[in-house]
Amino acid sequence: MKFENILAEADGFGRYQIMLFMLMVLPRLTLPGHFLLNNFIAATPSHHCNISSLDSHGVFQSLSQEEKLTVSIPKQKDGTFTSCHMFSQPHFYLLTNSSNATELPIVPCQSGWAYDSSMFKSTLVSQFDLVCNTKGLTKASATVFFIGVMFGAVFFGVLCDKYGRKTILLVSYISVIVFSVISAVSTSFVMFAVFRFLTGFSLSGISIVAIVLTIEWVDIEHRTVIGVCSSVIWTVGNSLLAGVAYLITDWRILIITVSSPLVISVATWWMIPESARWLIVNGRTGDAYKYLQKCAQVNRRSDFSSTIRPQTLCEIVTGEKQKHNYNYIDLIRTPRLRKITICTGIVWYGVASTYYGISLNITGFGLDLYLTHFIYAIIELPAKFIIYFSLKKFGRRVNQVGAQVLTGVCIIINIITPTAQYLRSLQIQHQLLHARAFKHSKRSSVHMTRENYKRVYLQNGVGYASFVGRLGASVSPLVMLLEDVWLRLPQVVFGVIAILSGLVALLLPETNNARLPETIEDIEQTRYG
Missing domain, CATH: 1.20.1250.20 (MFS general substrate transporter like domains)
Structure with a gap:
């Protein structure tokens, strides 16, 4: 007898499977939140050189902000102020005549940058000055994250086959929470990149196990439905990210907020069943039978125990193992x-x-x-x-x-x-x-x-x-x-x-x-x- 036949006796798509799917909703909602988080935490606000070094004697006191920028920062062809250069000294005549501004000596920003905070209170860019010569680091932060996801997929793929789906899922939950919090309190970009890599690495465990565990408890006929519904959850999570980011404009708080649903997932982890298929493959037929009995009970299949015996599971162990060679x-x-x-x-x-x-x-x-x-x-x-x-x-x-x-x-x-x-x-x-x-x-x-x-x-x-x-x-x-x-x-x-x-x-x-x-x-x- 095949495992699919045994699962059918317990009902391969009933209340038990729906309960399991619902338990996976929150962790799956966090995936797009992290995968596309760079759109907001690494956004580049409008910025220009900090011109405080040109105001050593308080000469700017009588000027408006626009006038201060005019005498201190060159303009681009479209009339906006440049982001990476400033005049070597203020030129007050530019308030009345800016025709010769392009010929004036300029220098790179001497005292850092001033950022527009109308859209973002704080981002990686404004926190660590990832602009001008270091602007490429904003893209690198996303690459580092996805490299973590890539290697995490290999690592957790092996672990979930060796130690079980449920255990590795808990490890992934806790790891993502811990690494997300540490990355949110990072004091340097290097520290952030390291723990962002580890966050992506850990998220792979959720990405792999959540769908595998759900699919392994569902009959073949309804696996496509589960796949579509899981895909819809990604869309919902991605859509919610825009709203959450709109309300939370501080990158540190946003990272923690996106990860916070996993706290509930940890609290409800005990309700998640181990994969009966994995248990059978690893010879733990007694545990598998208990989970299948529970599945049949929740799905109101009262005749399961009389139809399927623990000895029945032993008959499919060899066949299941052969599929994994x-x-x-x-x-x-x-x-x-x-x-x-x-x-x-x-x-x-x-x-x-x-x-x-x-x-x-x-x-x-x-x-x-x-x-x-x-x-x-x-x-x-x-x-x-x-x-x-x-x-x-x-x-x-x-x-x-x-x-x-x-x-x-x-x-x-x-x-x-x-x-x-x-x-x-x-x-x-x-x-x-x-x-x-x-x-x-x-x-x-x-x-x-x-x-x-x-x-x-x-x-x-x-x-x-x-x-x-x-x-x-x-x-x-x-x-x-x-x-x-x-x-x-x-x-x-x-x-x-x-x-x-x-x-x-x-x-x-x-x-x-x-x-x-x-x-x-x-x-x-x-x-x-």
């Missing part, structure tokens, strides 16, 4: 599997790189940061519901290629569209379209990967794809540094990556309405086109 090297062992693995990696890299490249640099609606972030987040909802039906009607490959290429095309179109006001609505439509298209491609890639590795190397295949995706997420913030070469260059890079990785998806087999692989031989045969 593969490793990552096996993903490239045969020609067709090697092709699928390489193409899947490219697609996931393109999807993740484009997603975080867009999501961590949200501009262009002509709205403030909070509202723009909310729009980008909430637009995921219709895309996720549309793709649920689109995948069935048009197939996985068509959706993947079409959505990803459309994302890249819209990004490129936005680059070449003039910035004239009368074309503003056209730009916004393109941005909304590529945002919707991207959410579509993201969900398609998940379905294709799971089905291409169905039952054969599934865990290793999804783990590999996730690792490559997180690598793309790590690199995407650094791509934004290309703005110094040409303002539009990062968008060109993301657009090209989206198009090329989308075209690579053409090389992947279509899995819709196809017999999915049960063995390596199935994968090697041209059974699906």
Whole structure:
């Protein structure tokens, strides 16, 4: 007897599964809060040189703030004050004649910077002066976080198989809380970066275990529903982040607030069941039987104990163990599997790189940061519901290629569209379209990967794809540094990556309405086109 048959006797989708799913809502809400937190904690407020060093004798007392800046800081071509330079001495004649200002000697900021606090009380930038020559560190902070997520995925993936889902989930909860608080009270950027890395590292435990534990308690028929609902929770958490950040404009308090739901998760951890499948694989059939009995009791399956005996679980231990004998090297062992693995990696890299490249640099609606972030987040909802039906009607490959290429095309179109006001609505439509298209491609890639590795190397295949995706997420913030070469260059890079990785998806087999692989031989045969 297979585990799925035993789970069916206890009801694979009842009140017990709904309770477990609800217990995972809060930890999953924290994920987008942390993954996209850099939009707010690393935002760069308007700033200019601190000109107090030029007022050594109180000569500025009779001047307004605007006049002080006029005599102390050069202006750019658009009439705004420069952010990184100041005059070597005040030039009061500029109050009446600024025609020769470009010829005056300038020096880098001598006494730090003054920041506009109208939108943010405090950010990483204003706290540690991450501007001018050190402005690249704001992007590096996001990269450090995602590198932590990337390595954490490997680490916690191994640990949750060795020590169980429930134990590792608690370790992840506590680690995220502790590292988040320490990063929030950091006294230097280096200290912040180290503990932000550890926060991302620990969040991987929640990201992996929360979905795995839920899926392992749900029957096959309803796993897609659970996947969609989990995806919706991400959207809700991402949308809530905009509101929370609007209310809390101090970066230290914001980090702690985003992590605070995990305190409730720790308090309710004891209610979470261990994975019965994991217990069986590790020979703990007695514990597995107790959890299955509890599941049947909550789901009102009174006949479970008479149908399934503890001895029944012993019969499936060997079969379950045999499914876990593969490793990552096996993903490239045969020609067709090697092709699928390489193409899947490219697609996931393109999807993740484009997603975080867009999501961590949200501009262009002509709205403030909070509202723009909310729009980008909430637009995921219709895309996720549309793709649920689109995948069935048009197939996985068509959706993947079409959505990803459309994302890249819209990004490129936005680059070449003039910035004239009368074309503003056209730009916004393109941005909304590529945002919707991207959410579509993201969900398609998940379905294709799971089905291409169905039952054969599934865990290793999804783990590999996730690792490559997180690598793309790590690199995407650094791509934004290309703005110094040409303002539009990062968008060109993301657009090209989206198009090329989308075209690579053409090389992947279509899995819709196809017999999915049960063995390596199935994968090697041209059974699906």
